[in-house]
Amino acid sequence: MDSIKNIYKIGRGPSSSHTMAPQNAATLFKSKHPNAHKYSVELYGSLALTGKGHLTDKVILETLGAEKTKIIFNYDEVFKYHPNAMKFKAYDEDGNRIDKWLVFSVGGGELKELNEPRDVSLKEIYFERNMAEILEYCNDDNINLVEYIDKHENLNEYLEYVWRVMESTIIKGLDTTGVLPGKLQVKRKANEFYEQYKKKQMREAYLYATALAVSEENASGGMVVTAPTCGASGVLPAVLCYAKNIYNKTDKEIIDALKVAGLIGLLAKCNASISGAEVGCQGEVGVACSMAAAAYAYLLGATNEQIEYAAEIALEHHLGLTCDPVNGEVQIPCIERNAIASTKAIDAAKYALLTDGKHYISLDYVFSTMKETGLDLSFKYKETSKGGLAKKEGVN
Ligand code: SF4
Structure with missing residues (x-):
């Protein structure tokens, strides 16, 4: 498997x-052909159908x-x-095509070329x-999951940086009010929730506020960390x-939880999909919940088996979840969905901690079920905004 760094x-x-x-x-294509006279970029599938709402055309x-x-x-070819x-193409000033490049965005910000293996990285770190x-x-060596990871790669410095970015995104999101960019004119709620937390000392309000803060920053094109x-x-x-x-968990404990x-994110990416x-x-969101459940279980002092169970519960109860963003914008249902x-x-972590970690459906089985279910899902529910919630327009 690849590095955990690629999840974040x-x-x-x-x-x-x-x-x-x-x-x-x-950026890669431009660096190869910096002096091209013209470029054309053809977007296919979900990139064509929801590219405008997701600002794909703008960044290109x-x-x-x-x-x-x-x-x-x-819109037709998939x-x-x-x-x-x-499909990127570069042309010289006489209109001759200099180069073309077909490349795929396979999830979590990762790029692959046609038929490049998805589950195996050339730089294999975890066997x-x-x-x-x-x-x-872990059982053979009598170690926990953090010790297992530390044996394979040194992530401390990178994850300290990741955690700093996550915290600064939360601070920025909690501090910002107003309306998110886009047709839906969705009002930012993180600051409102945070004020309610301060007034009522309601812990859930703090949790919701921080999730909303990051997701609202994301929706407005702010700096975030993919997770996944x-x-x-x-x-x-x-x-x-x-x-x-x-x-009162320490930063060191948080880095280990990351x-x-x-x-968990890496296993989902390699054995199923995060796209x-x-x-x-x-x-x-299903995999994000699974990752967070595992992290929280670890922070509560769970065994390896209980962590696996927490991750499994969190993903199992998201199986079949559709992607149908309204107007192709990563706002409704995405922002609220992150908070929930x-x-x-x-809850998944707390549940797992009440058990000895033994259970019927394994995390690996849920990954394969997620993949199978995902392949069976109609294209209407896979980031095309052609069905489900996406059919409702002008919601706020
Ligand atoms: S519905 Fe889920 S998968 Fe789809 S854009 Fe929103 S967060 Fe991403």
């Missing part, structure tokens, strides 16, 4: 697959230069490899491929901030 990418919202990855792809035009770039929205395809193998390794995606970036920081500020959460365009929101998932993560 730092960049601007609102979407890791529709904003971050296309911007990175455009900003990166390649609006005056020399044409964007084509191809690649089997992954629905989020982009265990699933949670069962990891638990066996931009659309689902509010859940984990909210749960960790709650643990730190309500239950490792555990990252491992809403591929498996619906179960792969985004943060409480579910804490």
